[in-house]
Amino acid sequence: MIKDTIYNDLLVELKDKPNRLKHVIGVRDTALKFGKKYNLDLEKLEIAALLHDITKYYTLKQNKEIIDKHFEETDRIYKYYNKKILHAFSAYILAKEKYNIKSGEILNSILNHTIGRPNMSMYEKVIFISDYTEPNRTYDSCVKVRKISMNNIDEAVFTAIDDSIKFYEAKGELIPLTAYEARHFYRKLLEVQHD
Ligand SMILES: [Fe+2]
Ligand SMILES: [Fe+2]
Numbered sequence: 001m002i003k004d005t006i007y008n009d010l011l012v013e014l015k016d017k018p019n020r021l022k023h024v025i026g027v028r029d030t031a032l033k034f035g036k037k038y039n040l041d042l043e044k045l046e047i048a049a050l051l052h053d054i055t056k057y058y059t060l061k062q063n064k065e066i067i068d069k070h071f072e073e074t075d076r077i078y079k080y081y082n083k084k085i086l087h088a089f090s091a092y093i094l095a096k097e098k099y100n101i102k103s104g105e106i107l108n109s110i111l112n113h114t115i116g117r118p119n120m121s122m123y124e125k126v127i128f129i130s131d132y133t134e135p136n137r138t139y140d141s142c143v144k145v146r147k148i149s150m151n152n153i154d155e156a157v158f159t160a161i162d163d164s165i166k167f168y169e170a171k172g173e174l175i176p177l178t179a180y181e182a183r184h185f186y187r188k189l190l191e192v193q194h195d
């Protein structure tokens with residue numbers, strides 16, 4: 001089964017990174033809990049979770065080679081996306097090319113797991129929030145978002161994006177426009193929900 005192949009590859013890829021492996025397993029387990037709650041396809045979620053950080057330790061050169069080959073707006077990606085985020089692009093391509101993943105739900109969940117985007121699918125939201133809140137994450141914002149996610153996943157998404165924007169703004173780092181658009185989208189959505 002494809003998910004067993006991916007899992008075995010992940011063990012090789014992260015053999016010297018036990019904490020990252022723990023994180024990935026934490027994301028998978030958290031995503032499966034949400035998946036049961038929201039009645040989603042658990043295999044899709046598991047594959048997305050196992051692949052989301054599979055290229056986390058690619059060098060900048062490796063990421064650039066993949067991105068240059070497969071994405072058109074490379075200038076925008078390099079200019080506005082912090083180096084740490086590039087793995088989402090390469091993992092997305094690896095999922096397509098190496099593992100022949102065709103499901104848009106899986107692919108978009110991988111591609112958008114770092115900063116989110118407006119109007120995410122349930123799969124994207126689950127992977128995004130599982131990445132942010134899995135049990136090995138202990139900083140304040142994660143604890144807060146984890147709590148919120150039990151009641152309202154959209155509010156959890158909004159809070160995670162809002163906290164991340166504030167965090168990176170305080171450090172003076174460039175923030176992709178998509179992050180602001182996503183925050184705006186979820187702020188508006190919550191206003192409607194609370195009406
Ligand atoms: Fe990641
Ligand atoms: Fe992650």
